[in-house]
Amino acid sequence: MGKLFIVPTPIGNLKDMTYRAIEVLKNVDLILAEDTRTSGKLLKHFDIGAPMQSHHMHNEHKTVDGLVDKLKSGLSIALISDAGTPAISDPGFLLTRACVENDIPVECLPGATAFVPALVNSGLPNDKFVFEGFLPIKKGRQTRLQVLAEETRTMIFYESPHKLIKTLTHFSEYFGEDRQVSVSRELTKLYEETVRGTAQEILDYYTKKPPKGEIVIVVAGKK
Template identity: 50%
Template sequence: MGKLYVVPTPIGNLKDITLRALEVLKAVSFIACEDTRRAMILLNHYNIEGKKLLSYYEPKESVQVPKIIKLLEKEDVALITDAGTPAISDPGYRLIRACIEKGIPVEVLPGPSSVLTALVGSGLATDRFTFLGFLPRKGLEGFFQELKACTDTTYIAFEAPNRLLKTLQTMLKVYPEELEVCVARELTKVHEEYVRGKLVDVVKTFEERGEVKGEVVVLWRL
């Protein structure tokens, strides 16, 4: 029987990969990946050749899981996504669960995560935190209202750059102006940025800035 290796990959800077992750990627013959083109950028950078790439992205998970499970009966398989740790707002959960149900060993490697990177860099309290994944596109004001029931925690959420300003303005309708907020953008990349401060000031910053690009993480402490 094979083993499923869950392998985190860099969230921006290709140097942010562990020696153990490279060791696994070199050792396995099969790599399940969210986007084969993105996977090849990483593999080529580290001269990892001769791997059979299995397309594994969210809309195809239900189709691909049985195929990968069958392969795992004989072969080791590494699971990677475009960036960060698989199954954290990325494909992976269904395959991992299926392996556990079938008794197939699962080995999770530690590594890059935009969630933890943003949390530590935010300056907000880290003793308790709640990851929300991607914020909902509809009913955002009501969503923020519901979160007020749970305080003394740092909330972490992903948001699209084109919706960031509207999201912050919606937060301002629900939360106090002095709420501590951090917007982390383009983590580990050349244009990495943290915008920290009171909610009202952070809103003003992005109102004046206009267009925002890159991957965004929003954090706030209730």
């Protein structure tokens, strides 16, 4: 019986790669990568020569059974995503579940996840929080926002730069203009930025200064 390793990769700064992650990736028989071109640069940087196979949201339903067979045959496989920890708003859940159902060992290494530094440096309560990931784009979005308007715990969202203004506008409408918000952008990278204030203040800021890069939004819960 083989083993599945879930291996986090840096969300920007390559120095955040752990020694253990490098060791695992150098010793497995196969690496599953969300984008082999992106991951190829990472593996080359750390002189990792294990073969790669594409594993992303568009093909994971079709490849899970074959990967389970490979693991049952004794192969060790590592799963990585483009950045951060697999299965956190990225592929990974389906394969992990299949391994659990087939009594295949699964080991998840600790490592980079974008929402953790965003939450901690937001200045908002982090003893209790809820991770929402990406909001529904259309269907179900209004209903979800109405539910979250009553949430008392700190809320964490992922968002793309071209949808940030729309999302901040909805937060101002559903949660109130005075709700405290923190937006972290390009975490661990050269132009890392965290902007804190009310929903309306943050909306005004990014309306004047269109954002770029990966974004995490942290929103205070209802008092």
